[in-house]
Amino acid sequence: MKYYAIIVAGGSGNRMQTETPKQFLILKNLPVLMHTIKAFAQSDTQPKILLVLNKDQQGYWRRLCDEFNFRIPHEVIDGGTERFYSVKNAVDCINDDSFVAIHDAVRPLVSKELIDNCFKRAEAFGNVIAAVQSSDSVRMLRNEKSSALRRDEIYLVQTPQTFSLKILKAAYQQDFASHFTDDASVVEALNEEINILEGERNNIKITYPIDLELAELLLRS
Ligand SMILES: Nc1ccn([C@@H]2O[C@H](COP(=O)(O)OP(=O)(O)OP(=O)(O)O)[C@@H](O)[C@H]2O)c(=O)n1
Numbered sequence: 756m757k758y759y760a761i762i763v764a765g766g767s768g769n770r771m772q773t774e775t776p777k778q779f780l781i782l783k784n785l786p787v788l789m790h791t792i793k794a795f796a797q798s799d800t801q802p803k804i805l806l807v808l809n810k811d812q813q814g815y816w817r818r819l820c821d822e823f824n825f826r827i828p829h830e831v832i833d834g835g836t837e838r839f840y841s842v843k844n845a846v847d848c849i850n851d852d853s854f855v856a857i858h859d860a861v862r863p864l865v866s867k868e869l870i871d872n873c874f875k876r877a878e879a880f881g882n883v884i885a886a887v888q889s890s891d892s893v894r895m896l897r898n899e900k901s902s903a904l905r906r907d908e909i910y911l912v913q914t915p916q917t918f919s920l921k922i923l924k925a926a927y928q929q930d931f932a933s934h935f936t937d938d939a940s941v942v943e944a945l946n947e948e949i950n951i952l953e954g955e956r957n958n959i960k961i962t963y964p965i966d967l968e969l970a971e972l973l974l975r976s
Pocket residue numbers: 763764765766767768769770771778807834835836837838839841842859860861862960961962
């Protein structure tokens with residue numbers, strides 16, 4: 756069986772409000788994205804790495820690779836205007852029977868164990884996504900009326916999200932919809948049942964400035 760990792764780094768990081776997109780910011784002496792690629796390169800599964808980058812940032816990435824002497828092999832693919840299109844561009848480049856893990860470039864603390872377990876579970880069940888149970892109480896606000904949800908039924912979704920290529924290809928033939936906020940929601944639209952694997956609380960997504968500070972602290976511990 757062949758294995759691929761699609762690392763999506765085609766976003767502009769508006770919520771981070773830094774001039775340099777967050778995937779290139781320095782985290783413990785190394786750009787965020789290099790930590791993420793290293794995690795996949797250190798996994799036992801050894802997937803082929805497809806890196807999705809905005810066309811305008813590919814020259815900058817090549818310069819960073821030289822500056823940091825970063826030599827992990829990877830193929831660069833053009834990003835799209837939404838995460839959906841960035842993933843789709845990469846899925847379109849894969850043609851052999853395989854399992855594919857999709858991971859946010861801005862989740863640099865993912866462990867090699869989680870990566871390997873995701874591939875194993877996906878191979879057994881067709882798909883799996885990493886997610887953690889909510890530790891806060893949760894409410895839904897609809898039409899200005901709030902109501903409590905059952906906390907033990909709520910999972911906060913992470914990446915990797917791992918699928919057989921066959922189902923991914925079919926899913927990414929669909930037209931984009933605004934509720935497609937991750938790959939599981941795209942695959943689920945084909946009536947596929949999505950399997951959850953316990954994720955890692957450290958596997959945070961760098962979204963706001965405080966997340967980068969948190970990631971620094973977590974890497975030190
Ligand atoms: N058109 C896009 C949008 C997002 N991403 C990637 O998807 C991941 C999760 O997205 P998010 O955290 O929302 O990143 P941004 O879109 O960059 O951030 P923001 O929404 O704050 O602008 C990131 O690794 C981001 O680079 C992508 O590859 N292509």
